[in-house]
Amino acid sequence: MTRHDRTIEEIDDLNREIAEVAEQLAEGDIDEATAAELTDKYTARLGTLIDARSTEPDDEPAARGALTRRAKAGIGIVGVAVVAIAVFAVVSLAGDGTTGLEGVAQEVLTDGNGRDLSTISNEEMEQVVAQNPSVVPMRLALARRYFEAGEFDKALDHYFVILDNEQHPEALANVGWMTYLSGYPDVAVAYVEAALERDPTYLVAKWYLANIYVALDRGDEAIVHLVAVAEADETPTDIKDRAVELISQIESPDG
Numbered sequence: 740m741t742r743h744d745r746t747i748e749e750i751d752d753l754n755r756e757i758a759e760v761a762e763q764l765a766e767g768d769i770d771e772a773t774a775a776e777l778t779d780k781y782t783a784r785l786g787t788l789i790d791a792r793s794t795e796p797d798d799e800p801a802a803r804g805a806l807t808r809r810a811k812a813g814i815g816i817v818g819v820a821v822v823a824i825a826v827f828a829v830v831s832l833a834g835d836g837t838t839g840l841e842g843v844a845q846e847v848l849t850d851g852n853g854r855d856l857s858t859i860s861n862e863e864m865e866q867v868v869a870q871n872p873s874v875v876p877m878r879l880a881l882a883r884r885y886f887e888a889g890e891f892d893k894a895l896d897h898y899f900v901i902l903d904n905e906q907h908p909e910a911l912a913n914v915g916w917m918t919y920l921s922g923y924p925d926v927a928v929a930y931v932e933a934a935l936e937r938d939p940t941y942l943v944a945k946w947y948l949a950n951i952y953v954a955l956d957r958g959d960e961a962i963v964h965l966v967a968v969a970e971a972d973e974t975p976t977d978i979k980d981r982a983v984e985l986i987s988q989i990e991s992p993d994g
Contacts (some may be wrong), residue, residue, distance in 0.1 A: 754850050861885070868897070875901055879909060908938040916947045924954040942971055945976065949985070956960050958989035965989075 756777075763769045769777075822911050864881045871877055895917065901910040915930030927960035928951050934944040945964040952961035968983040 753784055756781050798897070872900075873904075875904060875907065879907065882910070882913070886913050886917075891920075904935060906937060908934040908941050908944065911937070912941065912947055914953070915944075919947070919951050919954070924951045927951050928955065935937040942968060942973065946982075949982070953985060962986055962989055 763774070775939065861881065861884060864877075868874075868878050868881055878897050878901055882894045882901065884893070885894035885897070895914065896912040898914050901907050902914070911930045911934035917928040917935065918930060919927035928948070931944050931948045931951060935941060935948060938944070946968050949961045949964035949968065952958070952964070965982045965986050969979050969986070974982070
């Protein structure tokens with residue numbers, strides 16, 4: 740195993756630890772003080788990894804950048820309730836097509852036996868992905884499942900594998916959104932912009948990007964996407980209302 744691979748492995752382990760702390764806090768197994776202490780410890784280690792990789796001359800710049808983005812994408816995912824609300828809000832934009840069980844995934848899992856796909860567990864999905872590592876739609880379906888459940892560490896694992904093979908709009912957009920929720924809008928924006936470059940009609944990416952632009956104080960650019968979201972027939976009423984509210988805040992910041 741190379742040093743680069745070991746670093747990725749450690750980053751992923753730390754991201755899983757952070758997510759586990761969030762789950763324990765949500766379930767009442769630990770208190771907020773303990774969660775904060777553990778999270779600080781893990782994120783400090785992630786920060787150390789980022790700094791260490793950025794100063795090593797023997798790595799390619801692209802590899803160092805990928806490691807940095809991978810680490811940042813997992814930092815700070817602790818506000819479980821807030822994160823869950825954000826995920827449900829943006830997932831609703833995609834309508835009924837985000838069950839995580841369509842396309843190639845459905846074909847492989849049913850195997851002609853007509854099995855109810857709602858009964859397929861994540862563990863079974865993982866086994867199918869492991870047996871079919873090159874089938875991107877299958878991995879995408881599983882990553883989406885984890886994303887919608889707020890299990891961001893597991894979603895990231897699969898999204899990064901996808902992005903190693905192709906610049907898929909959904910993978911780019913969702914990694915960007917998770918990175919934004921982790922407190923890194925400056926990193927997140929590149930992912931979501933790339934998603935829209937590949938699919939200019941992708942409404943979810945427009946909603947993500949609008950929120951990220953607002954965080955970056957790029958209001959004029961945010962309004963373009965907020966208007967598109969607010970005017971789209973498929974946008975749920977609550978998202979339309981929020982888009983209109985954000986437009987009003989940008990246009991009348993003192994109002």
